Amino acid sequence: MVRSTWRGAAYLSLAASIWGGMFVMVRVATSVIPPVPLVWLRYLTAAVAIFLFGVARGVSWHVSAKDWRLIFLIGLMGQTISIVTQETGTMMTSAQMGSIITAATPAFMVIFARLILHEALTPGRILSVALATAGVLAIVAGPGEVEMGSFWGSLSLVVAALTWALMSILLKKLPQYPTVTVTFYGVLVALALLAPPSLWWLASADREAILAAPILLSVLYLGIVSTFGGFCLWNMGLREMDATVSGLFFFFQPVVGTLLGWLFLGEAVTPWFFLGSALIAAGVLLAMRP
Numbered sequence: 001m002v003r004s005t006w007r008g009a010a011y012l013s014l015a016a017s018i019w020g021g022m023f024v025m026v027r028v029a030t031s032v033i034p035p036v037p038l039v040w041l042r043y044l045t046a047a048v049a050i051f052l053f054g055v056a057r058g059v060s061w062h063v064s065a066k067d068w069r070l071i072f073l074i075g076l077m078g079q080t081i082s083i084v085t086q087e088t089g090t091m092m093t094s095a096q097m098g099s100i101i102t103a104a105t106p107a108f109m110v111i112f113a114r115l116i117l118h119e120a121l122t123p124g125r126i127l128s129v130a131l132a133t134a135g136v137l138a139i140v141a142g143p144g145e146v147e148m149g150s151f152w153g154s155l156s157l158v159v160a161a162l163t164w165a166l167m168s169i170l171l172k173k174l175p176q177y178p179t180v181t182v183t184f185y186g187v188l189v190a191l192a193l194l195a196p197p198s199l200w201w202l203a204s205a206d207r208e209a210i211l212a213a214p215i216l217l218s219v220l221y222l223g224i225v226s227t228f229g230g231f232c233l234w235n236m237g238l239r240e241m242d243a244t245v246s247g248l249f250f251f252f253q254p255v256v257g258t259l260l261g262w263l264f265l266g267e268a269v270t271p272w273f274f275l276g277s278a279l280i281a282a283g284v285l286l287a288m289r290p
Contacts, residue, residue, distance in 0.1 A: 008240025012249035015233035020256025022226040023090050024264050029218040030091040032209045038219070039083050040198035043187045045223025046231075050184045053228070059180050070170060071182065075189025078167030083190070086160035092153025107133055108165030116169050119242055128286040135279030138272050171238055179235040187227065255280065 029038050054061070063071060110129055113119040174182055209215065237249065255277050 005241060008237045009249065011233045011237030011240065013252050015230045015237060016249050016252035017256045018226055018230040018233070020253045020258075021260050022222060022230070023257045024260045025218040025221045025226070026087050026090045027261075028214055029222065030087065032206070032212070032215050033219075034201060035084055035087040035091055036194055037198040037201045037205075038087060038222070039080075040191065040194040041219050042083075042222040042227055043079065043191050043194070045220060046227035047184065047187050047191060049224050049228045050180060050187065050232075054178075054180045054184060057180070059178050061181055061184070063177060063181065063185065067174060067177075070173060071185045072189055074167050074170050074174075074182065075186035076193070077163045077170070079186045079190035080193050082160045082163040082167060084194070085156040085163070089153045089155075089157035089160060092156065105161045105165045105168070108162050109168055112166055112169040113172075113242070117172055124286060128283040131279050131283035131286065133283075135276040135283065138276035138279060168234070168238060171235055175239055179232050179239075183228075183231045183235060186231075252280075 026038070033041065053059075106129060110121070110125070114121055171182065210219075258273055
Protein backbone atom coordinates (compact mmCIF):
# COMPACT_ATOMS: atom_id res chain seq x y z
CA MET A 1 0.00 0.00 0.00
CA VAL A 2 2.82 2.41 0.91
CA ARG A 3 4.71 1.56 -2.30
CA SER A 4 1.52 2.13 -4.31
CA THR A 5 0.99 5.50 -2.62
CA TRP A 6 4.51 6.70 -3.41
CA ARG A 7 4.27 5.42 -6.97
CA GLY A 8 1.00 7.30 -7.42
CA ALA A 9 2.58 10.41 -5.88
CA ALA A 10 5.46 10.24 -8.36
CA TYR A 11 3.09 9.94 -11.34
CA LEU A 12 0.91 12.83 -10.18
CA SER A 13 3.83 15.11 -9.27
CA LEU A 14 5.49 14.58 -12.65
CA ALA A 15 2.21 15.19 -14.51
CA ALA A 16 1.51 18.41 -12.62
CA SER A 17 5.08 19.61 -13.19
CA ILE A 18 4.77 18.94 -16.92
CA TRP A 19 1.56 20.99 -16.95
CA GLY A 20 3.31 23.80 -15.10
CA GLY A 21 5.68 24.09 -18.06
CA MET A 22 2.72 23.92 -20.41
CA PHE A 23 1.58 27.45 -19.51
CA VAL A 24 4.83 28.98 -20.77
CA MET A 25 4.42 27.08 -24.05
CA VAL A 26 0.82 28.28 -24.35
CA ARG A 27 1.93 31.90 -23.92
CA VAL A 28 4.45 31.43 -26.73
CA ALA A 29 2.12 29.58 -29.10
CA THR A 30 -0.92 31.86 -28.66
CA SER A 31 1.13 34.78 -29.97
CA VAL A 32 0.49 33.20 -33.39
CA ILE A 33 -2.24 30.54 -32.99
CA PRO A 34 -5.62 31.26 -31.30
CA PRO A 35 -6.61 28.92 -28.43
CA VAL A 36 -9.13 26.69 -30.27
CA PRO A 37 -6.93 25.76 -33.29
CA LEU A 38 -3.96 25.49 -30.90
CA VAL A 39 -5.81 22.88 -28.84
CA TRP A 40 -6.80 21.06 -32.04
CA LEU A 41 -3.20 20.98 -33.32
CA ARG A 42 -2.06 19.88 -29.88
CA TYR A 43 -4.49 16.96 -29.90
CA LEU A 44 -3.74 16.01 -33.48
CA THR A 45 -0.09 15.62 -32.48
CA ALA A 46 -1.04 13.78 -29.29
CA ALA A 47 -3.44 11.39 -31.06
CA VAL A 48 -0.67 10.19 -33.38
CA ALA A 49 1.75 9.71 -30.48
CA ILE A 50 -0.82 7.90 -28.31
CA PHE A 51 -1.94 5.60 -31.13
CA LEU A 52 1.62 4.60 -32.09
CA PHE A 53 2.47 3.97 -28.43
CA GLY A 54 -0.68 1.90 -27.95
CA VAL A 55 0.00 -0.21 -31.03
CA ALA A 56 3.62 -0.78 -29.97
CA ARG A 57 2.48 -1.90 -26.51
CA GLY A 58 -0.38 -4.04 -27.81
CA VAL A 59 -3.00 -2.03 -25.94
CA SER A 60 -6.64 -3.07 -26.26
CA TRP A 61 -8.84 -0.36 -27.80
CA HIS A 62 -12.12 -2.06 -26.85
CA VAL A 63 -14.65 -0.12 -24.78
CA SER A 64 -18.05 -1.50 -23.73
CA ALA A 65 -21.08 0.22 -25.25
CA LYS A 66 -22.33 1.25 -21.80
CA ASP A 67 -19.14 3.24 -21.14
CA TRP A 68 -19.08 5.38 -24.30
CA ARG A 69 -21.29 8.04 -22.71
CA LEU A 70 -18.76 8.42 -19.89
CA ILE A 71 -15.87 8.50 -22.38
CA PHE A 72 -17.65 11.29 -24.27
CA LEU A 73 -18.20 13.29 -21.06
CA ILE A 74 -14.51 12.92 -20.17
CA GLY A 75 -13.49 14.16 -23.62
CA LEU A 76 -16.01 17.01 -23.50
CA MET A 77 -15.21 18.22 -19.98
CA GLY A 78 -11.47 17.56 -19.76
CA GLN A 79 -9.94 17.54 -23.21
CA THR A 80 -12.31 20.09 -24.78
CA ILE A 81 -13.86 22.65 -22.40
CA SER A 82 -11.12 22.58 -19.76
CA ILE A 83 -8.16 22.88 -22.13
CA VAL A 84 -9.76 25.51 -24.40
CA THR A 85 -10.73 27.71 -21.42
CA GLN A 86 -7.32 27.10 -19.85
CA GLU A 87 -5.41 28.26 -22.93
CA THR A 88 -7.81 31.17 -23.50
CA GLY A 89 -7.37 32.34 -19.91
CA THR A 90 -3.60 31.96 -20.05
CA MET A 91 -3.47 33.99 -23.27
CA MET A 92 -5.51 36.79 -21.62
CA THR A 93 -3.57 36.84 -18.32
CA SER A 94 -0.13 35.26 -17.80
CA ALA A 95 1.62 31.90 -17.42
CA GLN A 96 1.70 32.42 -13.65
CA MET A 97 -1.98 33.28 -13.39
CA GLY A 98 -2.92 30.38 -15.63
CA SER A 99 -1.07 27.86 -13.48
CA ILE A 100 -2.21 29.40 -10.17
CA ILE A 101 -5.95 29.76 -10.79
CA THR A 102 -6.27 26.30 -12.33
CA ALA A 103 -4.59 24.99 -9.17
CA ALA A 104 -8.01 25.46 -7.55
CA THR A 105 -8.77 22.08 -9.15
CA PRO A 106 -8.11 20.03 -5.96
CA ALA A 107 -10.74 21.93 -4.01
CA PHE A 108 -13.30 21.11 -6.70
CA MET A 109 -12.08 17.49 -6.74
CA VAL A 110 -12.81 17.18 -3.04
CA ILE A 111 -16.40 18.27 -3.66
CA PHE A 112 -16.93 16.03 -6.70
CA ALA A 113 -15.26 13.05 -4.98
CA ARG A 114 -17.74 13.39 -2.14
CA LEU A 115 -20.79 13.84 -4.42
CA ILE A 116 -19.93 11.26 -7.11
CA LEU A 117 -17.59 8.71 -5.48
CA HIS A 118 -18.81 9.16 -1.87
CA GLU A 119 -15.24 9.43 -0.56
CA ALA A 120 -14.92 10.35 3.10
CA LEU A 121 -13.94 13.90 4.12
CA THR A 122 -11.57 13.23 7.00
CA PRO A 123 -10.13 16.08 9.11
CA GLY A 124 -6.66 15.32 7.73
CA ARG A 125 -7.81 15.64 4.12
CA ILE A 126 -9.69 18.85 4.83
CA LEU A 127 -6.61 20.33 6.56
CA SER A 128 -4.30 19.28 3.72
CA VAL A 129 -6.54 20.95 1.13
CA ALA A 130 -6.77 24.07 3.34
CA LEU A 131 -2.97 24.30 3.64
CA ALA A 132 -2.39 23.89 -0.09
CA THR A 133 -5.17 26.36 -0.92
CA ALA A 134 -3.64 28.88 1.50
CA GLY A 135 -0.36 28.44 -0.36
CA VAL A 136 -1.99 29.32 -3.67
CA LEU A 137 -3.73 32.33 -2.09
CA ALA A 138 -0.40 33.52 -0.67
CA ILE A 139 1.10 33.43 -4.15
CA VAL A 140 -1.86 35.26 -5.69
CA ALA A 141 -2.58 37.79 -2.94
CA GLY A 142 0.95 38.70 -1.86
CA PRO A 143 1.80 42.42 -2.22
CA GLY A 144 3.26 43.20 -5.63
CA GLU A 145 2.56 39.68 -6.82
CA VAL A 146 0.86 38.54 -9.99
CA GLU A 147 -1.47 40.90 -11.85
CA MET A 148 -5.00 39.52 -12.12
CA GLY A 149 -5.28 40.52 -15.76
CA SER A 150 -8.56 40.36 -17.60
CA PHE A 151 -11.68 39.46 -15.62
CA TRP A 152 -12.81 37.20 -18.45
CA GLY A 153 -9.41 35.57 -18.62
CA SER A 154 -9.51 34.80 -14.91
CA LEU A 155 -13.10 33.52 -15.17
CA SER A 156 -12.06 31.29 -18.06
CA LEU A 157 -9.33 29.76 -15.89
CA VAL A 158 -11.84 29.05 -13.10
CA VAL A 159 -14.03 27.18 -15.61
CA ALA A 160 -10.93 25.22 -16.66
CA ALA A 161 -10.25 24.20 -13.06
CA LEU A 162 -13.88 23.18 -12.46
CA THR A 163 -14.20 21.04 -15.58
CA TRP A 164 -10.78 19.40 -15.09
CA ALA A 165 -11.78 18.40 -11.57
CA LEU A 166 -14.99 16.82 -12.85
CA MET A 167 -13.08 14.94 -15.55
CA SER A 168 -10.60 13.60 -12.98
CA ILE A 169 -13.43 12.19 -10.88
CA LEU A 170 -15.15 10.65 -13.90
CA LEU A 171 -11.87 8.91 -14.82
CA LYS A 172 -12.04 7.07 -11.49
CA LYS A 173 -15.18 5.32 -12.76
CA LEU A 174 -13.29 3.61 -15.61
CA PRO A 175 -10.51 1.62 -13.88
CA GLN A 176 -11.07 -1.41 -16.14
CA TYR A 177 -9.55 0.22 -19.23
CA PRO A 178 -5.88 0.97 -19.99
CA THR A 179 -4.87 4.58 -19.38
CA VAL A 180 -3.77 4.95 -23.00
CA THR A 181 -7.18 3.80 -24.29
CA VAL A 182 -9.21 6.27 -22.22
CA THR A 183 -6.82 9.11 -23.04
CA PHE A 184 -6.89 8.33 -26.77
CA TYR A 185 -10.68 8.31 -27.04
CA GLY A 186 -10.96 11.50 -24.98
CA VAL A 187 -8.55 13.18 -27.40
CA LEU A 188 -10.59 11.96 -30.38
CA VAL A 189 -13.73 13.51 -28.87
CA ALA A 190 -11.94 16.86 -28.59
CA LEU A 191 -10.55 16.58 -32.13
CA ALA A 192 -14.04 16.01 -33.54
CA LEU A 193 -15.66 18.83 -31.54
CA LEU A 194 -12.95 21.39 -32.33
CA ALA A 195 -12.36 20.47 -35.99
CA PRO A 196 -14.80 22.89 -37.73
CA PRO A 197 -13.50 26.20 -36.27
CA SER A 198 -9.89 24.97 -36.28
CA LEU A 199 -9.85 23.89 -39.91
CA TRP A 200 -11.60 27.13 -40.91
CA TRP A 201 -8.86 29.17 -39.21
CA LEU A 202 -6.02 27.02 -40.56
CA ALA A 203 -7.30 27.41 -44.14
CA SER A 204 -6.22 31.08 -44.14
CA ALA A 205 -3.47 30.97 -41.50
CA ASP A 206 0.11 32.14 -41.96
CA ARG A 207 1.80 28.75 -42.28
CA GLU A 208 5.28 30.25 -42.19
CA ALA A 209 4.55 31.77 -38.78
CA ILE A 210 3.12 28.48 -37.48
CA LEU A 211 6.21 26.57 -38.64
CA ALA A 212 8.63 28.99 -36.93
CA ALA A 213 10.81 27.04 -34.48
CA PRO A 214 9.42 28.47 -31.17
CA ILE A 215 5.79 27.93 -32.25
CA LEU A 216 6.39 24.47 -33.68
CA LEU A 217 8.33 23.33 -30.60
CA SER A 218 5.57 24.69 -28.35
CA VAL A 219 2.91 22.71 -30.25
CA LEU A 220 5.04 19.54 -30.06
CA TYR A 221 5.53 20.02 -26.31
CA LEU A 222 1.81 20.57 -25.79
CA GLY A 223 0.88 17.54 -27.88
CA ILE A 224 3.50 14.93 -26.99
CA VAL A 225 4.83 15.88 -23.55
CA SER A 226 1.84 17.65 -21.99
CA THR A 227 -1.09 15.75 -23.50
CA PHE A 228 0.33 12.28 -24.16
CA GLY A 229 2.78 12.17 -21.27
CA GLY A 230 0.92 14.33 -18.78
CA PHE A 231 -2.54 12.81 -19.27
CA CYS A 232 -1.23 9.24 -19.06
CA LEU A 233 0.79 9.96 -15.91
CA TRP A 234 -2.17 11.74 -14.31
CA ASN A 235 -4.55 8.88 -15.10
CA MET A 236 -2.03 6.33 -13.77
CA GLY A 237 -1.64 8.31 -10.56
CA LEU A 238 -5.41 8.58 -10.07
CA ARG A 239 -5.62 4.78 -10.05
CA GLU A 240 -3.14 4.52 -7.18
CA MET A 241 -4.72 7.05 -4.78
CA ASP A 242 -8.09 8.40 -3.67
CA ALA A 243 -9.34 11.33 -5.74
CA THR A 244 -9.42 13.66 -2.72
CA VAL A 245 -5.71 13.08 -2.02
CA SER A 246 -4.52 12.85 -5.63
CA GLY A 247 -5.95 16.26 -6.44
CA LEU A 248 -3.46 17.89 -4.08
CA PHE A 249 -0.59 17.09 -6.42
CA PHE A 250 -2.11 19.54 -8.87
CA PHE A 251 -0.62 22.23 -6.62
CA PHE A 252 2.83 21.47 -8.06
CA GLN A 253 1.56 23.08 -11.27
CA PRO A 254 1.62 26.72 -10.06
CA VAL A 255 5.04 26.27 -8.48
CA VAL A 256 6.59 25.02 -11.73
CA GLY A 257 4.53 27.43 -13.85
CA THR A 258 5.62 30.44 -11.80
CA LEU A 259 9.29 29.44 -11.82
CA LEU A 260 9.32 28.88 -15.58
CA GLY A 261 7.33 32.08 -16.18
CA TRP A 262 10.01 33.95 -14.23
CA LEU A 263 12.85 32.14 -16.01
CA PHE A 264 11.64 32.37 -19.61
CA LEU A 265 9.06 35.18 -19.70
CA GLY A 266 10.44 37.58 -17.11
CA GLU A 267 7.32 37.33 -14.90
CA ALA A 268 7.90 38.52 -11.32
CA VAL A 269 8.59 36.21 -8.36
CA THR A 270 8.50 37.54 -4.77
CA PRO A 271 9.02 35.99 -1.29
CA TRP A 272 5.27 35.27 -1.18
CA PHE A 273 5.83 32.66 -3.86
CA PHE A 274 8.21 30.73 -1.61
CA LEU A 275 5.85 30.96 1.37
CA GLY A 276 3.01 29.67 -0.78
CA SER A 277 5.17 26.84 -2.14
CA ALA A 278 6.05 25.75 1.41
CA LEU A 279 2.36 25.64 2.39
CA ILE A 280 1.54 23.63 -0.72
CA ALA A 281 4.30 21.13 0.07
CA ALA A 282 3.05 20.81 3.66
CA GLY A 283 -0.48 20.09 2.45
CA VAL A 284 0.72 17.39 0.06
CA LEU A 285 2.93 15.70 2.66
CA LEU A 286 0.09 15.73 5.20
CA ALA A 287 -2.26 14.13 2.68
CA MET A 288 0.22 11.29 2.04
CA ARG A 289 0.42 10.27 5.67
CA PRO A 290 -1.30 6.92 6.43
